[in-house]
Amino acid sequence: MAFTIFFATSTGKTEDIADRLKDLLPGTEAKDVDNISSSDELVSAEALICCVPTWNTGADEARSGTAWDDYAQEIPGLDFAGKPVAILGLGDSSGYSDFFCDAMEELYTAFLQSGAKLIGKVPTDGYTYDDSKSVIDGKFCGLAIDEDNESEMTDERLSNWVKQIQSEA
Numbered sequence: 001m002a003f004t005i006f007f008a009t010s011t012g013k014t015e016d017i018a019d020r021l022k023d024l025l026p027g028t029e030a031k032d033v034d035n036i037s038s039s040d041e042l043v044s045a046e047a048l049i050c051c052v053p054t055w056n057t058g059a060d061e062a063r064s065g066t067a068w069d070d071y072a073q074e075i076p077g078l079d080f081a082g083k084p085v086a087i088l089g090l091g092d093s094s095g096y097s098d099f100f101c102d103a104m105e106e107l108y109t110a111f112l113q114s115g116a117k118l119i120g121k122v123p124t125d126g127y128t129y130d131d132s133k134s135v136i137d138g139k140f141c142g143l144a145i146d147e148d149n150e151s152e153m154t155d156e157r158l159s160n161w162v163k164q165i166q167s168e169a
């Protein structure tokens with residue numbers, strides 16, 4: 001299954017993670033959703049990894065503060081039936097402990113409504129935070145990454161997750 005990585009970023013951390021994912025998945029492309037021509041590029045991917053930071057603290061929608069916010073509105077009306085989609089979120093579990101990686105849930109729900117096969121859910125063990133909209137049925141709905149406080153854990157989290165999504169796709 002050929003993954004395409006889609007990301008958006010405000011200060012570059014999510015782009016860096018997308019690049020590191022690309023290294024773990026040789027042959028994979030990483031595309032900034034600010035630069036894609038339309039949602040057709042999302043729909044035409046065989047399998048997607050969607051990397052999203054959280055900036056709009058406490059919001060019910062438009063939580064990423066990036067181009068993902070517009071796509072999150074559009075995705076439910078698109079046809080992703082059966083297509084594997086993995087979500088990865090960046091956040092700050094200390095500074096924004098009540099809203100850790102909240103934006104993941106918004107993309108997750110949008111893709112769920114589009115018929116996609118959501119893969120890559122992760123246990124909350126090993127994370128320290130107070131609340132997150134992205135915990136669904138006791139698990140993060142994608143991989144949570146905290147480059148602000150736990151960057152030393154990122155390599156291991158990424159490599160374990162890549163194996164997981166490859167087996168689930």
Ligand SMILES: Cc1cc2nc3c(=O)[nH]c(=O)nc-3n(C[C@H](O)[C@H](O)[C@H](O)COP(=O)(O)O)c2cc1C
Pocket residue numbers: 008009010011012013014015053054055056057058090091092093096099100101102147148
């Ligand atoms: C003004 C501001 C608001 C933020 N809001 C949240 C938040 O609600 N939840 C969270 O987990 N992280 C929050 N963060 C942390 C960012 O998501 C985190 O630093 C992320 O790595 C940034 O990714 P980027 O460089 O790709 O934009 C916020 C950071 C700033 C500066």
